[in-house]
Structure formats: structure tokens, C-alpha cells
Amino acid sequence: MSPALLPERVALVTGGIGGLGTEICRQLASAGRRVVALDLASREERVAAFHDEVAAFDGAISFAPADVSDFDNCRAVVERIEQEHGSVDIVVNAAGITRDASLRKMTPQQWHELMHVNLDGVFNLCRNVIDGMTARGFGRIVNISSVNGQTGQFGQTNYSAAKAGVHGFTMALARETARKGVTVNTVSPGYCDTPMVAAVSEEIRAQIIAGIPVGRLGSPADIARAVAFLAADEAGYITGANLPVNGGYFMSF
Ligand code: CAA
Numbered sequence: 498m499s500p501a502l503l504p505e506r507v508a509l510v511t512g513g514i515g516g517l518g519t520e521i522c523r524q525l526a527s528a529g530r531r532v533v534a535l536d537l538a539s540r541e542e543r544v545a546a547f548h549d550e551v552a553a554f555d556g557a558i559s560f561a562p563a564d565v566s567d568f569d570n571c572r573a574v575v576e577r578i579e580q581e582h583g584s585v586d587i588v589v590n591a592a593g594i595t596r597d598a599s600l601r602k603m604t605p606q607q608w609h610e611l612m613h614v615n616l617d618g619v620f621n622l623c624r625n626v627i628d629g630m631t632a633r634g635f636g637r638i639v640n641i642s643s644v645n646g647q648t649g650q651f652g653q654t655n656y657s658a659a660k661a662g663v664h665g666f667t668m669a670l671a672r673e674t675a676r677k678g679v680t681v682n683t684v685s686p687g688y689c690d691t692p693m694v695a696a697v698s699e700e701i702r703a704q705i706i707a708g709i710p711v712g713r714l715g716s717p718a719d720i721a722r723a724v725a726f727l728a729a730d731e732a733g734y735i736t737g738a739n740l741p742v743n744g745g746y747f748m749s750f
Pocket of ligand 1: 595597598599601602642643644645650651652653656686687688689693694697698701
């Protein structure tokens with residue numbers, strides 16, 4: 498079906514103004530979705546830049562302040578968006594942070610902050626959209642995990658645990674909703690050209706890039722294409738799957 502013939506569906510993208518999130522918003526809007534980027538309002542400069550970066554989409558992409566680590570805030574945000582734009586049919590959980598440190602140096606705060614955003618955030622948003630999706634008999638949920646959830650990474654016990662947890666969540670929810678027209682899948686990016694990866698020391702980053710068979714960092718567009726594919730109306734027979742997009746950095750069967 499051409500985008501013009503598709504029902505207009507509302508998509509929420511958490512971390513929507515971030516390194517991957519912005520491009521995910523653009524690709525979903527290009528596929529005819531009405532997209533709302535959820536992110537922290539406190540990122541004022543980034544919010545302003547985001548508005549410029551999506552201006553060409555003529556209002557198909559908007560921004561709403563949200564803190565994914567706060568359940569009640571997620572509930573209020575979903576209610577407000579549904580009143581303003583209509584039912585939420587697509588959710589992409591892309592909000593994520595790093596708090597890298599080897600375990601012997603990791604503080605409880607670094608552990609908990611990361612879990613609140615990267616794992617609780619997935620629960621908080623999904624819990625507030627799932628009843629509507631199952632009642633209407635349609636939904637597409639795409640959770641962003643990471644190659645480091647599949648392999649573990651030195652200095653990322655918190656991040657690797659949360660990202661592995663994200664795919665466990667995906668598989669369990671996929672079973673619960675499979676008969677209700679709601680698919681739940683994971684995309685696991687490798688190392689991409691984003692501020693998060695730019696924050697890794699140059700020496701370690703060079704070692705990582707040397708180990709990527711494709712020979713380069715991923716681009717946000719590489720990841721967004723996979724998300725848009727799984728969020729398509731036609732993708733109804735793929736559920737509980739993990740789609741790795743990592744340039745061959747980790748291969749498995
Ligand atoms: N691999 C192997 N050994 C390492 C290492 C690594 N990546 N990092 C440090 N070490 C070694 C050091 O050489 C040193 O060895 P010696 O004791 O023999 O001298 C020892 O471990 C130092 O241990 P420390 O506990 O002091 O570690 P540190 O504070 O120096 O470094 C770190 C910790 C900064 C987290 C560092 O390990 C690191 O940068 N790791 C990579 C983190 C990373 O890849 N993050 C990805 C962020 S992007 C992302 O997450 C997106 C995505 O989804 C892919």
C-alpha cells in the first residue's frame with residue numbers, strides 16, 4: 498500500500514530527539530506516520546535543534562516532553578497525546594543512557610539511573626499503551642537493545658544487563674499480544690555514529706571500529722530503516738524477534 502492509502506497511525510518514539518531517535522522519527526514520518534518524539538524538556542538546546550531538523554516534515558513530527566523513568570508521567574503523556582492526535586498504534590523505545598564503569602568502580606547510582614531509563618522506561622511506556630493496542634487489535638512495538646546486550650562489554654555491566662533485559666521483555670510481551678494484532682520486536686544496533694559512541698575514548702573506539710567487518714560505524718539511518726521495517730503494517734508475522742544491525746560485529750544464529 499502506498500503511504501497515501503495507509504491509515505494515519507500515531508507513533509511515539511522515546512529518546513526521540515537523540516542520536517538514533519531523530520532519524521527514527523524522520524523515517525516513520527516518511528512512511529506516513531504522525532510521529533511524536535518524547536524526550537526530556539530539560540535538553541533545551543537539543544529540543545530547539547530537533548525542531549529545525551524535522552521542520553521539512555510539515556508538522557508530521559512533533560515533540561512532547563516526557564520522562565520515561567517516571568510511570569505516572571508516561572501515563573499522563575500518553576493520555577494527552579491520544580486526546581490531541583488519536584490512538585497510539587506504534588511505540589519505539591529508543592530512550593537510553595550509558596553510565597560506563599567497570600563493576601569494581603560502579604556506584605549504585607550509576608546502576609540505578611541506567612536501569613530507570615533503559616529498562617523501567619520500556620515498561621513504563623508499554624504498560625500505558627498496551628490496553629489500547631490490544632483492544633483495537635493493532636500495535637507495533639519496537640524496542641532498541643544493543644549488540645552489547647548480546648555480547649556483554651567491558652565497563653557496561655549495567656548497560657549490558659538492561660539491554661539483554663529489553664529483549665527478554667520483548668519476547669514475553671510478544672507472546673502475550675500475538676493474538677491481538679500487536680507485534681513486539683527488538684532492534685539491536687551495533688556501534689553507531691552517535692554522541693553516545695563518540696563519548697567512548699578514542700583508543701577504545703578505534704579498536705572497536707577495527708573489529709567491525711563492514712569497516713565503519715553504523716549510521717542512524719541504518720538503524721531507523723530496520724525500525725521502520727518492523728513498524729510497518731505489513732510486518733504482522735514478525736514478532737518476538739531480534740534484528741541485529743551491527744555491520745557484522747556480532748553474528749549468531
Ligand atoms: N577491554 C579490555 N580491557 C580493558 C578495557 C576494555 N574495553 N577497558 C579497560 N581495560 C583494562 C585496562 O587496560 C586496565 O588493565 P590493567 O589493570 O591490566 O592495566 C584495566 O582494565 C582498568 O580497569 P578499570 O576498572 O580501571 O577500567 P577503566 O576505568 O580504565 O575503564 C571504561 C573503564 C572507561 C568503562 C572502559 O572499559 C571503556 O571505555 N569500555 C568500553 C565502554 C563502551 O564500549 N561503551 C559503549 C558506549 S556506546 C554504547 O553503549 C552504544 C551501543 O549500544 C553499542
